[in-house]
Amino acid sequence: MENTLGLEIIEVVEQAAIASSRWMGKGEKNTADQVAVEAMRERMNKIYMRGRIVIGEGERDEAPMLYIGEEVGICTREDAKDFCNPDELIEIDIAVDPCEGTNLVAYGQNGSMAVLAISEKGGLFAAPDFYMKKLAAPPQARGHVDINKSATQNLKILSECLERSIEELVVVVMDRPRHKELIEEIRQAGSRVRLISDGDVSAAISCAFAGTNIHALMGIGAAPEGVISAAALRCLGGHFQGQLIYDPEVVKTGLIGESREGNIARLKEMGITDPDRSYNADELASGQTVLFAACGITPGTLMDGVRFFHGGARTQSLVISSQSRTARFVDTIHLFDEPKTLQLR
């Protein structure tokens, strides 16, 4: 899979990031999102592959593009056998977030990226558009911290695993009213909290890399983003656990319906009979082969944002593969027309 798709998926996230970054700081989050979706879809449909979107922009009716169930890639054509090789005909599942952190792009803030994860059919948990309680941590803490333990207990375990004091730990939490008590607990335990307004995928993946000064992600974000984060952390050997949140009393906003029972029923319809189950990274991204790619839109902890220069642009991406066991940082110069200069840095 990596051999046939590796380079192609870098271009997919690069094109989405470039398109979206043109709307950076313009206060128009929907446009920043829409152009990323269009660019991602257009580039994906030039790839010799047989892909199906399992995590995307939503259901077909509400999302004209990259909706769940949409088929992408040249080899989804009926006559594909005539021009696609056997590898390209293997069915693959794709999770996309063409603009992760639309608010961040719209307001010119750090941490947004174009991102996707790929696996063979059935290899990615088709997360419903629900919330998810998340716990991400570095590889040394994998299997030691536990989403069912309190933040205080996990910080103690984390400090032992990372051989540093609790006071030296930095935990990223989304700045939401639902996290008031969690934030207090982390501070009370002695650790430091980095609050983010959006973009918990970047925060989760940052846990896997020493030097980011991010040691854990705790709290509730969206479930689709949880699966994408899990795909990266599984390949990197980091810790990731997620638990669906269906009780509107817990989140008090957005994604889910107002009735707890109604939400449980919706989950059941989707085949999720134990709504309280916590999933680890291997279960959320269970495929034999998992590929992940992200490209910075605005600057972030892991990657720089898109930088334009006369006649071109420079992007930074991260491509992770469970197959080759690599995490590649890719720095690309894109030549649009006749650039006067090629910007080295």
Ligand SMILES: O=C(COP(=O)(O)O)[C@@H](O)[C@H](O)[C@H](O)[C@H](O)COP(=O)(O)O
């Ligand atoms: O910040 C986020 C927004 O993602 P997007 O809509 O693609 O720009 C995500 O990282 C979060 O995981 C999540 O979507 C968010 O926590 C759910 O929204 P909210 O109700 O505002 O917390």
Ligand SMILES: [Mn+2]
């Ligand atoms: Mn997102």
Ligand SMILES: [Mn+2]
């Ligand atoms: Mn998005």
